[in-house]
Amino acid sequence: MVSLASPVGRSETRGSIDPIIAITKPDMGRVNELILKMAGSNVELIPEIADHLISSGGKRLRPMLTIASALAHGYSGDGHVKLAASVEFMHTATLLHDDVVDESDLRRGKKTARTIWGNQASVLVGDFLLGQAFKTMVEVGSLTALDILSTASAVIAEGEVWQLAAAKHMTTSEADYLAVVDAKTAALFAAAAEVGPVLADAGPEARVAMRDYGRSLGLAFQLVDDVLDYGGTSAALGKNTGDDFREGKITLPVILAYQAGDEAEKRFWQEAMEGGQNDDEALARATQMIRRHGALDATLGKARDFGEAAYRAAGSLPPTPAREALLGVVDFCIDRMH
Structure with missing residues (x-):
């Protein structure tokens, strides 16, 4: 079992998001109502596509972070509900765009919007x-919160383009890959957490702590996803295992295995990831090489390091149920491997 052995101590609810679900439940009910309202349109296709993805079974972790972060800093207004709904819409739009770029057919076991309604409709509804x-966001009336979330949106788009440019190139370095994850995934986690203390006027130190918490959590979350694709289950991953390989996505386990491989193995990776020779037989060989070179353990080790950083950042908060819930999310993220 993975252990985070954090300087601030383990959460008593290790490996569970039940505490954050419980503490955010009343506000998340309002978030869900607002999401349905925001997805409304006289153009029939818009709510149809939006509902397809919104109801697909995601945990809505990012908006819960916004709610919990605001509660952890004593916020008592309703701006966090609007910002949480905005965060979820940003995430949903990104998924719609991602599936088009990645040519994905399934998400969480369901057909993607692009396979049902086409790429054009998916992109436009994402917009x-x-x-x-x-x-x-504008309705909340906080220019600072608007700045944080709008900056994150630009960074996410930048990360998407960066990933597209680096796609299927085995020359991608570990540093470059982590920079893409920082932009594509961690930026929204960071922004979702940071707007909580902004709404509560908690001061710059609280903002930095929650930004660091969200960023580190986002990096850990993605690296665990990378491990799960080669060493987990579809239920834990939320999509089919091996999809990254079949789509030619170069993730950290692949980078580490490639760097440790001999010439024949390097040639295999080039043919698989750059040349599209990525059938089930190739996947089995790739998984074997990744395991033999310890790439999954190394990737999980880095995820644990980011988890430690998230623990330290949230550990600076006053001891409240909201803080414990935020710490529990870190454990849940890492413990998805088990």
Whole structure:
């Protein structure tokens, strides 16, 4: 079993998001109502596609981070509900765009919007959701929160382009890959957590702590996903295992195995990831090489390091149920391997 052995101590609810679900439940009910309202449109296709993805079984972790972060800093207004809904719409829009770019057919076991309605509709509805997200942010009346989330949106798009440019190139370095993850995934986690203390006027130190918490959590979350794709289950991953390999995605376990491999193995990776020779037989060989070179353990070790950083950042908060819930999310992220 993975252990985070954090300087601030383990959460008593290790490996569970039940505490954050419980503490955010009343506000998340309002978030869900707002999401349905924001997805409304006279153009029939928009709510149809939005509902397809919104109801697909995701945990809505990012908006829960916004709610819990605000509660951890004593916020008592309703701006966190609007910002949480905006965060979820930003995430949903990104998924719609990602599936088009990655040519994905399944997400969480369901057909992707692009396979049902086509790429054009998916991209345009994603744009609509982004527009609704920013409209709702403006209603909160916090220029600082708007700046944080709008900056994150730009960084995410930048990360998408960066990943596209680096896609299927085995020359991608570990540093470059982590920079892409920082932009594509961690930026929204960081922004979702940082706007909580902003709403509560908690001061710059609280903002930095929650930004660091969210960023580190996001990096850990993605690296565990990378491990699960080669060493986990579809239920834990939320999609089919091996999808990254079949789509030619170069993730950290692949980079580490490639760097440790001999010439024949390097040639295999080039043919698989750059040349598209990635059938089930190739996947089995890739998984074997990744395990033999310890790439999964090394990737999980880095995820644990980021988990430690998230623990330290959230550990600076006053001891409240909201803080314990935020710490529990870190454990849940890492413990998905088990």
